[in-house]
Amino acid sequence: MKKYIFEVLITLKNGILDPQGLATQKVLKRMNYPIDNVKFGKLITFEIDAEDIKKAEDLANEITYNSLINPVLENYELKMLREIEI
Amino acid sequence: MKKYIFEVLITLKNGILDPQGLATQKVLKRMNYPIDNVKFGKLITFEIDAEDIKKAEDLANEITYNSLINPVLENYELKMLREIEI
Amino acid sequence: MNNLYLELGLKDFEYEKIKKDLNREPNELEMYMYSAQWSEHCGYKHSKELLKKLPKNIENENAGYVLIDDYAVVFKVESHNHPSAVEPYQGAATGIGGIVRDVLAMGARPVALLDSLRFGIDTKSKNIFEGVVSGISGYGNSIGVPTIAGETFFDEFYNTNPLVNVMCVGLVKKDELASSRAKESEKLYVYVGSKTGRDGIHGASFASKKLSGKDDRPSVQVGDPFSEKNLIEATLEILKLKGVLACQDMGAAGILSSSSEMSFKGNLGCELYMDNVPLREENMEVWEILLSESQERMLFLVESGKEKEIKKIAEKYFLDYAVIGKTIKGKNIRIIKDGNVLSEMPISSLVDAPSMYRPTNTPSYIKKIKNKKFESNFDLKSAFYKVLRDINVVNKSWVFEQYDYKVGTNTLIIPGKADASVIWIKNTNKGIAVTIDGNGLYSYIDPYEGSRNIVFEAARNLVAIGAKPLGITDNMNFGNPEDDMVMWQFEKSIDGISNACKILNIPVTGGNVSFYNESEKKAILPTPVIGMVGEVEINKIMDMTFKNVTDKVYLIGK
Amino acid sequence: MIKAGIIVFPGTNCDRDAEFALKMAGFDAEYIWHDFKDIMKYNLIFIPGGFSYGDYLRAGALAKFSPVMREVEKYVEENRGLVLGVCNGFQILTESGLLKGTLTKNKSLKFICKDIDIKVINRKTPFSRYIKKEKLTIPIAHAEGNYYIENYEYLKGNNLIAFEYINNPNGSIGNIAGIYNEKYNILGMMPHPERNSVKTFGNGDGLEILMSIRRSLENE
Ligand SMILES: Nc1ncnc2c1ncn2[C@@H]1O[C@H](COP(=O)(O)OP(=O)(O)O)[C@@H](O)[C@H]1O
Numbered sequence: 001m002k003k004y005i006f007e008v009l010i011t012l013k014n015g016i017l018d019p020q021g022l023a024t025q026k027v028l029k030r031m032n033y034p035i036d037n038v039k040f041g042k043l044i045t046f047e048i049d050a051e052d053i054k055k056a057e058d059l060a061n062e063i064t065y066n067s068l069i070n071p072v073l074e075n076y077e078l079k080m081l082r083e084i085e086i
Numbered sequence: 087m088k089k090y091i092f093e094v095l096i097t098l099k100n101g102i103l104d105p106q107g108l109a110t111q112k113v114l115k116r117m118n119y120p121i122d123n124v125k126f127g128k129l130i131t132f133e134i135d136a137e138d139i140k141k142a143e144d145l146a147n148e149i150t151y152n153s154l155i156n157p158v159l160e161n162y163e164l165k166m167l168r169e170i171e172i
Numbered sequence: 173m174n175n176l177y178l179e180l181g182l183k184d185f186e187y188e189k190i191k192k193d194l195n196r197e198p199n200e201l202e203m204y205m206y207s208a209q210w211s212e213h214c215g216y217k218h219s220k221e222l223l224k225k226l227p228k229n230i231e232n233e234n235a236g237y238v239l240i241d242d243y244a245v246v247f248k249v250e251s252h253n254h255p256s257a258v259e260p261y262q263g264a265a266t267g268i269g270g271i272v273r274d275v276l277a278m279g280a281r282p283v284a285l286l287d288s289l290r291f292g293i294d295t296k297s298k299n300i301f302e303g304v305v306s307g308i309s310g311y312g313n314s315i316g317v318p319t320i321a322g323e324t325f326f327d328e329f330y331n332t333n334p335l336v337n338v339m340c341v342g343l344v345k346k347d348e349l350a351s352s353r354a355k356e357s358e359k360l361y362v363y364v365g366s367k368t369g370r371d372g373i374h375g376a377s378f379a380s381k382k383l384s385g386k387d388d389r390p391s392v393q394v395g396d397p398f399s400e401k402n403l404i405e406a407t408l409e410i411l412k413l414k415g416v417l418a419c420q421d422m423g424a425a426g427i428l429s430s431s432s433e434m435s436f437k438g439n440l441g442c443e444l445y446m447d448n449v450p451l452r453e454e455n456m457e458v459w460e461i462l463l464s465e466s467q468e469r470m471l472f473l474v475e476s477g478k479e480k481e482i483k484k485i486a487e488k489y490f491l492d493y494a495v496i497g498k499t500i501k502g503k504n505i506r507i508i509k510d511g512n513v514l515s516e517m518p519i520s521s522l523v524d525a526p527s528m529y530r531p532t533n534t535p536s537y538i539k540k541i542k543n544k545k546f547e548s549n550f551d552l553k554s555a556f557y558k559v560l561r562d563i564n565v566v567n568k569s570w571v572f573e574q575y576d577y578k579v580g581t582n583t584l585i586i587p588g589k590a591d592a593s594v595i596w597i598k599n600t601n602k603g604i605a606v607t608i609d610g611n612g613l614y615s616y617i618d619p620y621e622g623s624r625n626i627v628f629e630a631a632r633n634l635v636a637i638g639a640k641p642l643g644i645t646d647n648m649n650f651g652n653p654e655d656d657m658v659m660w661q662f663e664k665s666i667d668g669i670s671n672a673c674k675i676l677n678i679p680v681t682g683g684n685v686s687f688y689n690e691s692e693k694k695a696i697l698p699t700p701v702i703g704m705v706g707e708v709e710i711n712k713i714m715d716m717t718f719k720n721v722t723d724k725v726y727l728i729g730k
Numbered sequence: 731m732i733k734a735g736i737i738v739f740p741g742t743n744c745d746r747d748a749e750f751a752l753k754m755a756g757f758d759a760e761y762i763w764h765d766f767k768d769i770m771k772y773n774l775i776f777i778p779g780g781f782s783y784g785d786y787l788r789a790g791a792l793a794k795f796s797p798v799m800r801e802v803e804k805y806v807e808e809n810r811g812l813v814l815g816v817c818n819g820f821q822i823l824t825e826s827g828l829l830k831g832t833l834t835k836n837k838s839l840k841f842i843c844k845d846i847d848i849k850v851i852n853r854k855t856p857f858s859r860y861i862k863k864e865k866l867t868i869p870i871a872h873a874e875g876n877y878y879i880e881n882y883e884y885l886k887g888n889n890l891i892a893f894e895y896i897n898n899p900n901g902s903i904g905n906i907a908g909i910y911n912e913k914y915n916i917l918g919m920m921p922h923p924e925r926n927s928v929k930t931f932g933n934g935d936g937l938e939i940l941m942s943i944r945r946s947l948e949n950e
Contacts, residue, residue, distance in 0.1 A: 003122075009129050017878065019835045019901070024154070025132075033149055034135035036089075043095050043127035046111075049120040063119055067795070068110075070788060070825065072832055072880075101370050101453055103466070105396035106786035112490050113783065113792045126786075158259045158392055309841045313871070314781040316743025398741050398784025490740060574841045576871045578925050579779075581747040596930075598750070710930075 003084040004048045004056035008064050009077045011041040016073050044068055045081075053080065089170040090134045090142035094150050095163045097127040102159050130154055131167075139166065176200060180207035186526060193521035201507065202515050204459035205522060208425040209432075212687055215525025218653035219685045222529060222666045229643065229679035232437055234277040234352055234421060235342075236681025238642040240707045243597060244346040245604050246280040249288075249339035249647040249703045251686040256336040258392065260303025264336050265311035265395035269467050271340040272317065273421035276404055277470065279350030279411045280342025283580060284595045285312050286608040287322035287338050288647070288701045289571075292331030292691065300334050301326075307395075308338070309574040314397035315404065319575035320583050320593040321606055324568050329612065333691045337647045337684075339608055339703040343597065350411050352420040354438035354473050354499045359417055361431055361442070361497035362479065364406060364486050365469030366399045368426070369452035372465030399468040402489035407470055409485050415475035416482075422469040428462040429523075430471045431497055432505050436519045444497040446509040458509055473499065528653075532660040541617055590715040591633035594708060603713065605639030605706040610649075612697030619661040623668030623700050630704035631676055638714045639706035641676055644669075646683035646702055651695025653687045661698040669700065731758040732947045735772035737802075737819075739764040739793045743780035744817065744924065751924035752776065755940035764796035773811040773947045775802060777819030779871070779922060789833060789874040790821030799826055806915055812856055812943060813916040817872055820908070820918035829911055829918045830890075831879030837901030841873040845932060848893040848907045848921055855914045856946035857939065858892065866935040868921035870899060875920040877902040877909075885909060892917055 012018050018039055025038035046063075050056035060078055069076050098104050104125055111124035132149075136142035146164055155162045177187045180203055190198050190206055198206065209215060216223065230236040235248035252267025272282045287308055291301045312319045317340070344350075371393040410416055418438075420430045427449065435442040449461050456464075474482065479495060486493035500506070505522065507515040559565055572587040584594040584603055592607040609630045614622035631641045646669055651658040673680055689696045734757040738745045745761060752759035752774075759776075762769060769775060783792035793799065799822070806813060806828060815823040823829040836842060848866050850858055882903050885891055892908035900920075908919030923936030 011129065011131075015880075017834065017876075017901070019837050019839055019876070021130075023839055024130075028149060028153060031153075033145065035149065036133045036135070037091075038130065038132040041129035041131070043097065043129045044107075044110075044124065045097075045127070046124040047122045049122070059119065063114060063121065067114060067117075067791075068787065070791065070832060073834070073878075102392065103366075103369060103371065103394040103396060103452070105394065105398060105784060108396070109398055109490070109783050109786045110792065113795055117795060156259070159262070159394070306840070313841055313843075313873075314741070314743075314784060316780060396784070398781065398786065401741050401743065401781070401784075569844075573844050576841070576843050578843060578869055578871060578922075578931075579743055579747065581750055581925050581927075581931060584930065 001049055001051060001086055003086050004050060004053065005081045005084070006046055006048060006060045007079045007081050008044045008068060009041060010044065010069055010074050011039065013073060013075055053083065056080070087135055087137060087172055089172050090136060090139065091167045091170070092132055092134060092146045093165045093167050094130045094154060095127060096130065096155050096160050098125065099159060099161055139169065142166070177203050177207070180204065182207050182210065186210060189526055194517055199515065201459050202517060204463060205428055205515070208463045209429060209522050210525040214425050214429055216685060217525050217528045218659070218687060219648070219662065221527050222663055225666055225670050226680040227670055227673050229681055234274045236643070236645065237278065238681060238705060239346055240597065240602050240604065241600060242345055244280065244344050244349050245705055246275050246278045246342040246344060247339060247645055247703065247705050248274050248682045249337055249608070249645045249701065250274065250684045251647050251649060252336045252338070253334060253649065253686050253689055255393065256304050256334055257300065257332065260300045261307040261310065262392055262394050264304040264307030266393045266467055267336055267338045268308055268311045269395050269400050270423055271338050272315065272400065272404070273423070273470065275340045275342035276407050277350065277352060277419050277421045278342065278344065279348055279419070280344035281408060282317045282340050282342045282404065283582060284341040284606060285317050285319040285338060286606060286703060287319060288608045288610055289322065290325045290327065290330045290335035290612065290699065292334070293326050293328050294331050297331055297334065304334065304336055305571055305574055311395050311397045313576040313579070315401045316579050318577045318579045318583055319572070320577045320595065321587055322572065322608060323610065324571050326563050327612065329691055329697045331691045333689050333696050335649050335689065335696070335699055337649070337701045339645060341595065341604060341606055341705065350419045352418055352434055352437065354418055354434045354440050357440055357499045357501045359473050359499045360476050360479070360495050362472045362474050362482055363449065363469065363494045363496045364410065364472065364482065365403050365491055366396060366466060367450045367452035367492050368461055368464045368466045368469070370456065370460055370464060371467065373460050373463050393465055393467055396468055399491065402491055403468050403470060406485050406489040406491055410472060410482055413478065413481055415478045416472055417475065418473040420471050422471055424465060426462065426464045426466065427496065432519050432522055434471070434473060435499055435505070436523050438499070439503070441500045441502040441504045441519060442497055443500055443506045443508060446507065448494045448496045450492040450494050458507065458514055462507070530659065532656045532663065535657040535660055584710060584713060585637060585715055589717065590637050592637050592639065594637065594713055596710060601710050603708045603710045605634050605637055605708045606704070607633040608701060608703045609633065610699050610701035612699040615665060615700055616697045619664035619698055620668040623665040624672040626700060626702045627669055627672035627676070630702045634704060634706040636714070637708065638712045639708035641678050641704055641706045643679050643681045644673065644702050644704045645681055646700060648683065648685045649689055649696065649699040649701065650687055651689055655695065658695055658698070665698060665700045732773045732944050733771065734759040734774040734776055735762045735769055736760070736776045736778055737762045737764060737798055739782035739796055741780055741782045741784055742778055742818065744778040744922065747924045748776050748778040751927035751936065751940060754927045755937055756944055762798060764798045766798055767801055769798065769801045769805055770810050774943060775805060775811065775813045777813070777815040777822055779817030779819060782818055782822060785818070788825065790818055790825040793822045794826035803828065809913065809915060812947065814857070814943065815916070815918040816922055816924065817920055820920055821874065823916060823918045828916055829909060830885065831877055831909070833874050834876045834878055835874050836872070836876050842899055843869070843871040845869050846899055846921060847896040849896055851891045851894055852889050852910065855910060857917045857943055860942035860945045861938045863935065863938060865896065866938060867926065867933055868923055868936055869925045870921045872920055875902070876900045877906045879903060888912065893919060
């Protein structure tokens, strides 16, 4: 059994309104920063116990797709960061 | 003038309670996933117009530290992803 | 080691008293325990002598109450000024969490929140203001308790030191009130709630960072409204079980103060098992576990054999559960880890911080004010518009519309509609009328009259909607009590509140003291805040909207 | 009597509001804890507002994993009765895919609590058939009520819009305040009819919706 540490980067799909990004951008522009395209997303990390990386990745994908993101709104990128012997 | 695209990964400092992560983890455990240590953070991307990378990075750091994160609770990691000639 | 007590904020004479009480040198753990229990926050060192003057109706419970028919209306106010200055959102959120648990510990379902807010006028204050309001909104809305009244005031005297006072009102049948007093030995202490982390342990008494060597660990408490909501439901279910004897929230100085005070009130001792406490972080020191101010935790005292039922309720609500100690014969507290007794000492010494009251004289500024001449010759019309435009006078819907003031469907008068709000006691024809008021400027110019006036104003607010005042809770926001001027203001203010209560014939059911409020250069305006509760018949409620054309308007009084 | 079941998740906080209003509207109402699985006997399933699972992750997202939600799917599939999701209940229904679209943060990024006017758009469903008024005053109380759907035309074209705001408070596409599924046995809406079910709390407009539901169920 090993522990696999994953990181998911979750971003809004193109065309979906990002009120937080817009509001932040407005404030920063008002402060005269040469800034554009501010977008908010999420970063989720978690650990999975599994026998091998294949199994861990399958589980991580399943969890991410079914539970962590909303496929109507969001895209994601899943990365395995490290494995730890336990 | 160039456009520099930045990405900030924002995570909670060690020891700070992460209610979102905890609740999500509890639900996933109930679904029998072998999961642990679920932690939530933020991912923010933005573009900066600047003459060179040094200036862009200074600005991005300033914006991130002063406006995007809460230094009492959060750590951050700032990365320059791409530059675009404009 | 010898200087540890100083670093922990204990004074020399206090250290001498500890040695005398213990008949020996305290060990390191004990110094931490004393420093927390004897901090101003837990020990009320500068105020307890004076607070005795208030006409109280209930002593030594988590929150006081008044009666409306068969119901006890439990209410209390609490400040979270310093935490809100450091981290506005979380500071305000955890302030709500704390006061809700105080009321909950009496067995009452929280039914309303009020917030009395004061901010400076510099740019930093704007951020603090926004953070505080969204913290109250974020936490209060989520736990489903409506925030139905409050006040929002801006003045430069509160630059860098906002005042965030929050009040909770709860409702319980009077024969179902819970108590925090342990009555018998060999009963179990059961912990229910979130896990314990290092939250808040550099707080009040741990100014020095060198102590732990692990310095930059933030001590900010983060609120978890989801767990709080679960804790509310779980606590109310647990208190319905037979064999649940007492209940106490874990607030300042966490496990230590809640367990020791429960035993102390019952003239008993207690044993605490440090190995059993549910922990969120690794390698926590015993003192950290004892003093942690992690949020969303409650302590119950139960008959042995009850554990299973309580565990089931805790699990239903996603909460941790553990037996962490028991009451014992005698009067000592015993801290046990890995089978070793790390400390044993008399609880009475720990919970009874030495009083530091001293009499003071009228400060010189009062005379200056008395002799000051004010301009009375100005243009009435422009003054009128100026007043109406003032941020402290304009409509506050931009604040209270961020609060869910309707959840529960009991709010009979919503904010903005009258000077007090009303919560209906369902299935009866009675309502609970509430208001919260303060006035720093009046209290500064004349702490006695100013404080009296706040109580009277609160009473007028209630009377204006048709309610009869029943009792008050007070939040004393003052500067550094080691300063004679502040101490004088505090004493006069207490005298004023007591006098007003006596005239109105209503009790002070409880309150809170917040000292060391200092803005950039000087102490804040002395700002006592009064929360008042009254009784109203729901078909006799009056609000302040004009009703019909041609109705006449009368002025009463002079 | 028409039986209503009110689903309670950890973090739900408008369950008691719902019970009060449903009883006022003449329902026989009781609570259903989210772990419970036998919901087929109810004529109406009410998913109330609040912050199920703290609304952590996304509003309504974690609640969809509670056992009762699989039963709700079956209930809808088999046309056992009507489902009404209010506020967080609406969010849970979109997150679990029973209703189309999603609810995101209000344009102002702030929680908004106030009375608001909505227009009844589709008057031919069991939820709306007996509503007499054109315009209803119903309180809102939410931070994430900004409704979004890629294919707005589809909703519009198929008459799936239940209510529209007269003054859009949160940025919802097409001013949408509530929608139906294609079978018209689910209604999701952000405003809280149960908070204005008696005159004591406003003008009682919320009762119009609840009464319409009851009468439709009675006349089936
Ligand atoms: N921070 C707040 N939270 C909740 N309600 C508030 C707050 N500030 C003001 N209000 C409400 O706004 C209304 C007007 O308050 P205020 O301006 O203090 O008027 P007054 O001085 O007449 O009491 C009251 O109903 C009050 O409860």
